[in-house]
Each structure stands twice: as C-alpha cells, then as structure tokens.
Amino acid sequence: xxxxxxxxxxxxxxxxxxxxxxxxxxxxxxxxxxxxxxxxxxxxxxxxxxxxxxxxxxxxxxxxxxxxxxxxxxxxxxxxxxxxxxxxxxxxxxxxxxxxxxxxxxxxxxxxxxxxxxxxxxxxxxxxxxxxxxxxxxxxxxxxxxxxxxxxxxxxxxxxxxxxxxxxxxxxxxxxxxxxxxxxxxxxxxxxxxxxxxxxxxxxxxxxxxx
Amino acid sequence: xxxxxxxxxxxxxxxxxxxxxxxxxxxxxxxxxxxxxxxxxxxxxxxxxxxxxxxxxxxxxxxxxxxxxxxxxxxxxxxxxxxxxxxxxxxxxxxxxxxxxxxxxxxxxxxxxxxxxxxxxxxxxxxxxxxxxxxxxxxxxxxxxxxxxxxxxxxxxxxxxxxxxxxxxxxxxxxxxxxxxxxxxxxxxxxxxxxxxxxxxxxxxxxxxxx
DNA sequence: TCGTCTCTTGACCATTTGATCAAGAATTAA
DNA sequence: TTAATTCTTGATCAAATGGTCAAGAGACGA
Numbered sequence: 388x389x390x391x392x393x394x395x396x397x398x399x400x401x402x403x404x405x406x407x408x409x410x411x412x413x414x415x416x417x418x419x420x421x422x423x424x425x426x427x428x429x430x431x432x433x434x435x436x437x438x439x440x441x442x443x444x445x446x447x448x449x450x451x452x453x454x455x456x457x458x459x460x461x462x463x464x465x466x467x468x469x470x471x472x473x474x475x476x477x478x479x480x481x482x483x484x485x486x487x488x489x490x491x492x493x494x495x496x497x498x499x500x501x502x503x504x505x506x507x508x509x510x511x512x513x514x515x516x517x518x519x520x521x522x523x524x525x526x527x528x529x530x531x532x533x534x535x536x537x538x539x540x541x542x543x544x545x546x547x548x549x550x551x552x553x554x555x556x557x558x559x560x561x562x563x564x565x566x567x568x569x570x571x572x573x574x575x576x577x578x579x580x581x582x583x584x585x586x587x588x589x590x591x592x593x594x595x596x597x598x
Numbered sequence: 599x600x601x602x603x604x605x606x607x608x609x610x611x612x613x614x615x616x617x618x619x620x621x622x623x624x625x626x627x628x629x630x631x632x633x634x635x636x637x638x639x640x641x642x643x644x645x646x647x648x649x650x651x652x653x654x655x656x657x658x659x660x661x662x663x664x665x666x667x668x669x670x671x672x673x674x675x676x677x678x679x680x681x682x683x684x685x686x687x688x689x690x691x692x693x694x695x696x697x698x699x700x701x702x703x704x705x706x707x708x709x710x711x712x713x714x715x716x717x718x719x720x721x722x723x724x725x726x727x728x729x730x731x732x733x734x735x736x737x738x739x740x741x742x743x744x745x746x747x748x749x750x751x752x753x754x755x756x757x758x759x760x761x762x763x764x765x766x767x768x769x770x771x772x773x774x775x776x777x778x779x780x781x782x783x784x785x786x787x788x789x790x791x792x793x794x795x796x797x798x799x800x801x802x803x804x805x806x807x808x809x
Numbered sequence: 810t811c812g813t814c815t816c817t818t819g820a821c822c823a824t825t826t827g828a829t830c831a832a833g834a835a836t837t838a839a
Numbered sequence: 840t841t842a843a844t845t846c847t848t849g850a851t852c853a854a855a856t857g858g859t860c861a862a863g864a865g866a867c868g869a
Contacts, residue, residue: 424635506717520779553773586759587798590796
C-alpha cells in the first residue's frame, strides 16, 4: 500500500499552490495584527479560500503561524552568514548593513512578524535563538574580533556591534510608522544605507596616522 | 447641586487607588500579550479586582489601553527634552543614552508596550507621533546641528542619529529575550551604557589635531 | 444614626472565533 | 470511463470574551 502514505510525503500541485497562497496571506495579516489579533477568517478571505479549507492544509491556527515564522527565519540568517573574515572589515560590515536594509524595504512584514514574536517572549522561536542564532553570532563575533586584533578596526564589543546593526536596520522596518511621522516623509533606501553605515561604522575606522 | 458634578471631576481616594492598581496591572499584561492578546479578566485578576469593577472605572477595554499608553508617553519625552545645547555634545548625548538605558532597565514593559503600538501602525498614538514627538525631534535635531556647525562633532544626519539612539537603546528592552538568548546572560546596565555610548558616539568625536 | 452617594459583583447576554464534520465537487491515475 | 483520492465548504459547535445590569455592600458627610 504505497499510495496510502505517499500523499503525506509528496505534496500535490494543488497543495503546494494553496499552501503558498496561505502563507503569503498569513504573513501580511499576522505581521499587521499579531497572533491573537489575527483571525483565520482574515487569512482565508485575503487568499480567497474558505476557512475550513485553510484548516484542511494546516490543522490549527498556530500551525499556520509557525510555518510562516520558520519560512522567514531562513532569510534572516543569510546576510550575516556572508560576513567574510578575509575581506575588508568596513566594506563587509557596510555590505551587511546594506543587505539588512534591503530586506527592510523589500519585506517589512517579515521584520515586523519577527519583532512581534520576540517582543512577546519568543514562545515559538526560543530554540532558534538559543541554537542556530547564538552559534552564528558567536562565530561572526569572532570574525569581527579578528579584525580588531589585526588592528584593522577599533576595538568595540563585537556582539553589541551586531546588536547595534540589527537594532538600527530593523528599526526602519518595525518603526516605519514613527520614522515617517517624525520625518514627514519616507526615507529613501540608497540614502539610508550611507547614513546608517556612516553612523555605525564611522567610529570603527582607524585614523590615518599623521606622517 | 455642586455635589452632582463634583465626583466626576474630583476623584475619590478609592478611585485614585484603584485606577492606579488597574493601570499598573494593565501595563504588565498589555506589554506581555498585546492589545488583542489581553483579556479584561487577566488585568482584573492581576490587580485583584473583578471584571465588572474594572469596567466601572474604565468603560471599555480600549479606554484602559489608551490610559496606560498616555501615562507612558509622558516619561518617554523627558530625557530627550533635557538635551542642552550649551553643554558638551558628547557628554549630553552620552547622558541621553544613559537615561534611555535606565528606562530600559527600570521599565522594560513600558518600552514593549510602546513598541507593540508602533509595530501595529500606531492606531492610538498617531497624533502624538505627528505632533509633540515630531516637534521635539525637530527642535533637538537643530541642537545637534548646532554642535556640528560649531565644529564640536562630526557631521551626520541629526534625525537619524536620534533614531539610532532610540533603536539601540530600546532594542535592549524590546528584544531582551533575543539578547539574553544570544549572549547567554543578561547584560549589566553600567557596562551597557559605556558600550552603547562608545558604539554610537565614537564616530562623532573629532580627532585631536596633531601639533 | 441616617441617608445619599460610591463601590462591588454574580449572573447574564451577544458576538467572535477556533475548530469539526459530513457531504459533495474536482482531480487524478488506470 | 471509472474508481479512488484529494479538495472544498455550508452548517454547526463549544469556548472565550467584551460588555451590561440590577441588587447589594460599603464609605462618608450631616
């Protein structure tokens, strides 16, 4: 009876299609209203399916939420992983800031979803924080410390430098409403990249020695 | 009939006492679970009153929420308002960062409540953002630009410097779960103050000219 | 003490919402 | 075409929840 178990493992065309529809809609709604603030009906009408149909693909509301969350976490680590110890530190960190700000502009919903999850105690991603994320930060902090030890940048706390980059870049996604209200206008991506890089990295540069 | 209207204006002892109880409890619950994630019953049991009793003091759940929010906004502006154009810029900004981090450690719930509100589009504080907050930022950005024009600190975008300070300091309150998971320990207030000041202000300092 | 006003709450209501299920429609493989 | 499997949904349920109300308890000034 191979056909009995097959459907549970190999997804059909319709399954792939509808699950993608659901997760896209769920990201929008969950990021805008939070977990409790979102109803299954909202997601259903956003993607044009019926509520029982959603619950046919995901048994519980919580399953939809965790599925969306896991899909975003993948994108989250990539830019930091790319930090290369053998390249120029300022250029590498600048590129990292740039990549994070790109995510901010392209997927502000993902950033807000993640922020909301952490804000409320990270009940669904605690293992991710203490495992993969912690390991990655430890590794990349070592890279940064390597640059410092080599005298390429000024010494600061490597971990807190990473936190600082996260904080500032994600601020422009998560607090966009505040930023735009205070500035009276939406900041431009290109300009923001140089401003933020200057703000966070200027202090790391070593002054050219007077000859 | 002066007594008829008096109770609506002058609050009784019991009113003051219970409203304070309610708002304290509401801050804890709202910041932990968000607006929709919070039930009136949760707040009621947290402060030892009955649900109908809460709704005797605040007609609707939303009224409790806005009352808590307004109470926290007051504390929010104070440290920035204290920025003094006539004093040393690095010392003033360092003191501001220090004050914000103190708030972070003393009232992380207030920070989280505010963050949650902004994250979800600031439906209750839109007027505050576009009014008082915007005006204050504009005024203090001018103070910072004054320092730059006088050659006391390097030029950067004054508004984004303020955003950067907000982002980093509040990060340690709003994302405390992530910070602690990654570091494996809770950062100490005193150490954090010098680390964050160094990170954000190092790039502003003017190098002493070689003689 | 008395009478008025304030405070408190058990019981209750209407709505929302996550979840279920049976029955029918659509798809797919043979 | 046929039969098995997958997909879809109207109807429905139980629990949670914001809010109401009447009746009683308590505080307080005269």
